[in-house]
Structure formats: structure tokens, C-alpha cells
Amino acid sequence: MFDGIGFMELLLIGILGLVVLGPERLPTAVRSISSWIRAMKKMANSVKDELEQELKIEQLHSDLKNAESQGLKNLSPELQDSIDQLKEAAQSVNRPYQVEDVPAAKDTTPAKETSTTETSSTTSANSDKPNG
Secondary structure, three states, X not given: OOOXXXXXXXXXXXXXXXXXXXXXXHHHHXXXXXXXXXXXHHHHHHHHHHHHHHHHHHHHHHHHHHHHHOOOOOOOHHHHHHHHHHHHHHHHXXXXXXXXXXXXXXXXXXXXXXXXXXXXXXXXXXXXXXXX
């Protein structure tokens, strides 16, 4: 981070900060400056990660277009890897929406029936009461 600044320059900045700000406010100023630098680094890293993700998506998109133009046959290994990645991504998106196994669904069905019978009995009990 401080490639162009040596030890003597840092020492001079520290002494000037001590003289200008004083011993009471210098630690607070150093903490706030370090938090600003940390926030800027975090923001720069998030922008970099976002750009890398967008470039990867663009590469996958262009690979998919190339694979479609070749009719998804006799693909190069790079194109086949891209197609496999896209298939895995599609499967991971669809997983939360898949229906669970049938035996598990049968186990929950009686519970639903009991709750509907309880609800119907409470509604019939409420209908017997006079309004008002």
C-alpha cells in the first residue's frame, strides 16, 4: 500500500500529525482514516469481484452462442465445460422448487387433514354462537 513512502516519510507524517492534532485527537484521527481506507478497499474489492463475475457471465454467454452455432455437437473442451457449468447452475436454481419424495409427502398429509377438521369444527362452533 505504501510502496512509494519509506519509513522516514511515515515518521515525518506522524510527527506532523502529533503537532497539528495533539496527543488527544491523533488516535481518533488515525482510527477514522484507517476505517476510511478499509471501506475504500472493501468497495474496490466488491467492484472487482462484480466485474469478474460479469466477465465470466459474458464468457459463458459467448460460449453458449458458439455451442448453439455448432449445434451442440463436436464441441471444444472449453465450450463443453461452459455448457456443463450452465447446466449445473440451472440445476442448482431448480433444486429448491423440486417436489420432495412421495413418502415424506404422505407423512404430512394426515397433519393437514387434522388441521382442516379442527378448523371446520371451530368454524361450526363459531356459527352456533349468536352474533351481536
